Amino acid sequence: MPTKHTYKRRTVEIYFVLYLSALLFILPDRKQDTVHSSADRFVAELPFNIFPEKTNLNARLTFDSLGTEVVALDSVNNIFYSGDVNNVNYEFVVYDAFMKQKFRVNNDVASKHYRIVRNDKNKSVAFYWKPSENERENKSYIVQVIATAEPKNGSKAGIIYQAKTQFSLNLLINTDVIPSDTISANEEISQFERYTKLMDSIRRIESQRFTVGRVEFDLAPERELIRQVAYQKWVNVINVYNVNLLKDLKNKPQIIVSGSANQRYHDVNTEIYRDKIVLSGSTPPSGKINIKVVVDRRNDSRQKSISFSVMPIGIEAPSFDRKMYVGKTYTIDPQMPMLDRDTKVVLRCDDKILSSNSQGTKFRFTPSSDLIGKTLQLDRYIDNSIIPEENRIVISDYPGPEIISMRSVRSGEAIEVKVKSYGIFGSEKNLVVSFEISGNASYRELYGNLEEGKDGFYSIQTFVFSPKKSDRKFEFDAVAVDKSGKKSKSRTYSAE
Secondary structure, three states, rough: OHHHHHHHHHHHHHHHHHHHHHHOOOOOOOOOOOOOOOOOOOOHOOOOOOEEOOOOEEEEEEEEOOOEEEEEEOOOOEEEOOEEEEEEEEEEEEEOOOOOOOOOOOOOOOOEEEEEEHHHHOOEEEEEEOOOOOOOOOOEEEEHHHHHEOOOOOOOOOOOEEEEEEEEEEEEEEOOOOOOOOOHHHHHHHHHHHHHHHHHHHHHHHHHHOOOOOOOEEEOOOOOOEEOOOOEEEEEEEEEEEEOOOOEEEEOOOOEOOOOOOOHHHHHEEEEOOOEEEEEEEOOOOOEEEEEEEEEEEEOOOOOEEEEEEEEEEEOOOOOOOEOOOOOEEEOOOOOOOOOOEEEEEEEEEEEEEEEEEEOOOOOOOHHHHHHOEEEEEEEEEEEEOOOOOOOOEEEOOOOOEEEEEEEOOOOOOOEEEEEEEEEEEEEOOEEEEEEEEEOEEEEOOHHOOOEEEHOOOOEEEEEOOOOOOOOOOEEEEEEEHHHHHHHEEEEEEOO
């Protein structure tokens, strides 16, 4: 069984190998130079070369039953170039040898864990790293940097120089439980850092021959444009690299809000952590919100700022009848957008819920007689947050019948009377069933002449009135009565 001394010896052997590997990293690639091929030349004599400020970026995380916390992070590495060249382009590839995976990092495009920022005036590019806090094991990645450039000398037109370098990202996790027969995590980290500091000092001596790098810090929003459903909460995270927001600033980050949206949507909530700013607010129904974040570092008065925008995704208005009648069945279409969120629709009268739809889909509703004269409200929700809008429905009773025309069909002998009735009663059409007659008249219905309006809202019936007694003048007053008992206004007829 291995002893504690054996584990220490193996640890030293491992870091000795890393030491040798790091030495190899800083040696020039002889294939880089298509003009000078002598292996005796120093790196600086190559027409184009790149070199990292550091050979390693280290992150220390603690892991216990409560989760993982980043306790130390070297987040940025500057890659410098030398040579009288133009059009320098970089390609970064992060290799995970254990998982046999690689990830390409593009210039000036922020990702959750990596970011590249060029500084052409300083002949450099900055690589920013932020490890995932979900990590549970020690890991090491190799970042390979490939750069190409064109010589400024016109006599070398068509020549493309290529230079390569690489550095490592090391993730060291200290858990609560450390086996008693192995080297301690702190001792292991200490040994590792001694080697990496040594190699970085070698690299810095080399880099000072060409330029003196200034430690940069940077801000990167997770989203530069937020497209969000109107009225809903939006959230954006501003990741901060190489500055501690809780200790290193002159003052609190400035949050500047502008845009065409209503002023009530310019209120932004701010949460500041060591390495990030979390911003949130409410999405306007129209217009645009622009948010600018400005950070001032205390020790050198350097300032960085970023901006992002919030724009609404419109929600169609619900489709429904603004006036509804008792006993008739209506279809209500909430017109809710397709979202990966909870949606709900509630139809209420004051505090009483008449209908509720948890999917936000179409539903049917039939007003009852006790709602006559009441105003209903249709509420729509996304993630239990109400959409502020007025969707009112007035409940009315059907109007009474009307006598709409009287026309002579046989002079002095008969007339045609048309009546209009509305809605339904029970489950049947609310037709006129009788007349109250005062005078010399009787009536009969022409059943084949029934007309119906759109959606069965009204019906038109035709009746024939004739004298009840032929020896008396043909004249009368008539009032139509429908099934519900409602009556029309009186109409008078008198034959000439």
